[in-house]
Amino acid sequence: xxxxxxxxxxxxxxxxxxxxxxxxxxxxxxxxxxxxxxxxxxxxxxxxxxxxxxxxxxxxxxxxxxxxxxxxxxxxxxxxxxxxxxxxxxxxxxxxxxxxxxxxxxxxxxx
Amino acid sequence: xxxxxxxxxxxxxxxxxxxxxxxxxxxxxxxxxxxxxxxxxxxxxxxxxxxxxxxxxxxxxxxxxxxxxxxxxxxxxxxxxxxxxxxxxxxxxxxxxxxxxxxxxxxxxxxxx
Numbered sequence: 001x002x003x004x005x006x007x008x009x010x011x012x013x014x015x016x017x018x019x020x021x022x023x024x025x026x027x028x029x030x031x032x033x034x035x036x037x038x039x040x041x042x043x044x045x046x047x048x049x050x051x052x053x054x055x056x057x058x059x060x061x062x063x064x065x066x067x068x069x070x071x072x073x074x075x076x077x078x079x080x081x082x083x084x085x086x087x088x089x090x091x092x093x094x095x096x097x098x099x100x101x102x103x104x105x106x107x108x109x110x111x
Numbered sequence: 112x113x114x115x116x117x118x119x120x121x122x123x124x125x126x127x128x129x130x131x132x133x134x135x136x137x138x139x140x141x142x143x144x145x146x147x148x149x150x151x152x153x154x155x156x157x158x159x160x161x162x163x164x165x166x167x168x169x170x171x172x173x174x175x176x177x178x179x180x181x182x183x184x185x186x187x188x189x190x191x192x193x194x195x196x197x198x199x200x201x202x203x204x205x206x207x208x209x210x211x212x213x214x215x216x217x218x219x220x221x222x223x224x
Contacts, residue, residue: 006154036214043216044155044200090154100145100202100212102154 002027006091006103013110019064019078021106023091026072031093033074034100035066038088050074086110114138115203117215125223128191132218134184134201142205146175146186149198149217158186158199188220196222 006023013019025031035047046059048066056066063082067075074091091103115136124130136144143162147155159168159175161184167176172189188195201215 044214046212046214088152092154099157099160102147102156105152105154107152 002093002101004091004093004101004103006106008106009104010107011109013081013108015083015110016080019076019081019085019108021076021089021091021108023074023076023103024072025074025093028072028093028095030071031095033068034092034094035064035074035076036090036092038090038105040087044090048076081110083110115201115213115215117199117201117218119218120216121219121221123221123223124191126191126193130188130191130220132186132188132199132201132220134186134203134215136182136184136201136203136213136215138182138203138205138211138213140205141179141182141203143203144175144177144184145202145204146173146184147200147202149200151197155200191220191222193222193224196220 003026033050036044037047038044048056048058050056050068053068053071063085064078086109089106089108092100094100118133141163143160145160146158148158149155158170158173161168161177163179174187177184186199198217198219200217204212
């Protein structure tokens with residue numbers, strides 16, 4: 001069966017510090033991978049998606065970047081966090097349009 | 112512009128009662144519509160998936176309907192339980208020029224004893 005791992009679950013970081021959130025998928029090959037952000041009380045916003053190793057598409061300009069060094073690994077990064085980067089970050093994977101599976105999320109608080 | 116709008120924004124019901132959540136969309140061309148349940152601080156979990164040819168689908172006490180002509184969907188919850196308290200998110204995929212997945216802002220459901 002397929003599983004998705006996302007860590008850490010919670011993170012408190014000072015403004016200006018770097019960020020690295022990691023997501024890995026097991027039990028499938030060549031998945032589409034996604035990073036979403038959810039601000040408090042708001043809907044999900046797609047940040048990045050990847051259809052293959054080294055292929056990253058950005059949906060909105062921001063202070064974040066994404067990388068896919070391996071087929072089932074997706075990393076969300078920042079060189080210098082801003083207060084506005086606080087939120088709930090979700091990784092997801094899919095192999096077709098009709099389904100998407102989400103990780104448990106990372107609660108990021110920038111202080 | 113591709114959009115997904117959900118209503119109501121929030122809803123409070125008593126345990127055991129039924130409720131219906133609404134989702135209107137303008138995504139075109141349409142590929143599929145999904146309803147997710149998201150517990151606070153957790154990732155969304157899929158409840159139902161419907162394509163153009165399907166107009167109703169059930170998953171236990173959850174029943175989703177789809178009217179592709181009017182571009183409306185509803186999620187009906189029967190005999191609500193305290194554990195149904197969560198956000199319910201409508202997600203529509205489709206759009207021109209490649210696939211797009213648009214998330215609604217969700218309906219926050221509170222079930223009280």
